[in-house]
Amino acid sequence: MTLLEFADVHQSYGEEEVLDGISFGVDRGAVEVIIGPSGSGKSTLLRCVNRLTDIDSGDIRLDGTSIYARDENELRQQVGMVFQDFNLFAHLTALENVTLGLRRVRGFSKEEAVADAHDHLERVGLLEQAESYPAELSGGQKQRVGIARALAMDPEIMLFDEPTSALDPELVGEVVSVMRDLAEEGMTMLVVTHEMGFARSTASRLTFLDDGRLVEQGPPEQLFERPEHERTGTFLRRLTELHGGIDR
């Protein structure tokens, strides 16, 4: 069953066409990994889903309804987002980063919010760091708090915008492992990443974007082994050399 659907999505910054007619659907529970060279429109595509960026034409539907027919803040509660630079609230502890949305968006009482936030921090293995401020956490820990913060909103779908790109190599594993757990629990995920280990092992499907167009789409093994397009093959080979295709 399709949860998220892009229907002929166009988006441009001035003259520059960033998304040039993107159409595809993401099934409920699927892990859709989006790859492509920088400037190919991957991040923009994600940001369109929770309306951080507005599209010029076409439509994006979540659960059958256009995202433009919904209340913006309600939509964003249903669509969790994890950022490349973590963007943790710098003045709040790990715990408060999670409780803020619970209290102000979901309307939990303070006690409910703290209890729920503890559950989510435990899920990403950071219960002991609950009282730490972002500056006191490692990159991997920050990103796991970022994931807990998004999960706490009880989203239908999670967007990951290059979640491991700002991490030191030795910290990538802990974040990938949390994402993998999430996939196994059946969370629908739209992941922009260069982490080929995760793509190979966990993706339901790979989507290759280039120059704002969808070039090729298919199961990871198909794109890795027998890509239909030359561009896909070249890009994946280069990426595998840089970021490793070995399952971590």
Place this chain on the structure above:
Amino acid sequence: MSAASTVQGRVVKVTGSGLFRWLAFGVFWGYLVVRWLYQWVGADLLGMDPRAPLLPVETFRTLATTWDGTRIGGLFSFLRVAGDALPAAVTGTWLTIILTVVAMAAGLVIAVPLAVARVYGGPVTRWAALGYTELIRGTPLLAQLFVLYYGLSLSATLRELPFVGEGFIPAQAALVAMIGFTINSSAYQAEYIRSALRSVEVGQLTAGRAVGLSKLQTIRRIVLPQGLRYGIPGWSNELVYLIKYSSLAAFITVPELYKRTRDIASGNFRYFELLVVAGVIYLGLVLSASALMGRVEQRVAIPGLGE
């Protein structure tokens, strides 16, 4: 002196020059507080003259006469004049503090929405906020006070209000000065806060919106708590300016510290002595304010924020 014992409680923690600093603050504030309490209630209870200097002024006078013509004599002459002036100066200091604190606090209340409007507002609110700040910052404070006091005759209106000038409610001229300083300070504070808000990373705002917080919630819960922390150094600066600029209230008849000392000097022609008295008290206030703001900055500091 009760103030001295609290100071002694603190000096246990500090050493060297810190000890000297706390002692100096202790003597300064100890004298101010004792005098205020004496003027408001103590003199009544003890059946004494509320204008009594509480210093051995007569001894100073005798010694000044004894050593007349020498440096020591000059010193005691200075002490006598200063001691005689202190009761009035300390009364004026209270008003100076009230003017400053009210203008800072009320100015902040106006400055925060102004700064938010400048940074996050639509074209209309942005231009309105810009117009206000530039008008206020672009004209002299003294001219603003004159416009309010003489131009708009604001004091005539305020005089009609109940309680004005009774008990701890200042008289109309002081209220006009408070309004003037508040308006003036709000424009400067808005500028400090505006630049502080700009230093909050864009990603913080994006993350707030992505969680589902509305724009106003994001500003209130994320941008302001961070931005106001970044703004503390600028804010301390404004406090220090305001303590000294509050002396302009003298020109619309407000009997604050500067006016009190100036009036005494125009009676006894001891301008140097009285300017020294006023100067020392202003310096004490300014140094206390800086120390206090330093404390505040430490108290609200968050690891990794603004470092």
